Amino acid sequence: MLEFFATLHWGAVFQIIIIDILLGGDNAVVIALACRNLPAKQRTRGVLFGTLGAILLRVALIAFAVVLLDVPFLKFVGGVLLLWIGIKLMMPGHEDHHIDPSDRLWAAIKTIIVADAVMSLDNVIAIAGAAEAADPEHRLVLVIFGLVVSIPLIVWGSTLVLRLLDRFPIVIALGAGLLGWIAGGLIIGDPFIDRWPALNTTNVEYAAHIIGVLVVLAGGWFFKRRAIAEGRRATN
Secondary structure, three states, rough: OOOHHHHHOHHHHHHHHHHHHHHHHHHHHHHHHOOOOOOHHHHHHHHHHHHHHHHHHHHHHHOOOHHHHHOHHHHHHHHHHHHHHHHHOOOOOOOOOOOHHHHHHHHHHHHHHHHHHHHHHHHHHHHHHHHHHOOOOOOOOHHHHHHHHHHHHHHHHHHHHHHHHHHHHHHHHHHHHHHHHHHHHHHHHHOOOHHHHHHHOHHHHHHHHHHHHHHHHHHHHHHHHHHHHHHHHHOO
């Protein structure tokens, strides 16, 4: 054990922790949005289990990061999926009391894990790159260590965002818009898109981000209005 710490690349450890902190903001928003409709007693469990599931999946993604990012259409499909997740997260919560609370909890956890998996396609490269400076035998341990250190920060961040969601509903739209921004970047960054040099410009990249935001906000607004209208018809 002492030999392990003596030969550990502490510079790589520091870099991984910083990357996790910087990238934890996106995770905190997704976790908060997915858990906002849970009963108060289940919110903490939703945040913790969702975070742990996302962390474990990210470790698995890092092991195959370089290969995954080179697969054509993977980022494109992931971006489309993230657009739909953003739209769904804008919709009002279920008021049907026949829905089992445990079902809602697991639905929130699944949403967190799927969204984080999609959002992590680019993020894991930064972490894997930082770990490259370390001894090959230490790399996976470094990644896990950095992610474990980041868990309290992500949990705290998502708890803070949950409080903001309760007080300021506009934060829901901002969080969903953030997912749209990330989705637009994933779609335009797909290896298949690289075949058209005209699309590989900064202006096109920004346009893709903005279109992603608009798609999520417009889609979320449409389905939210429809859900509210259906709810009113059901009560009449």
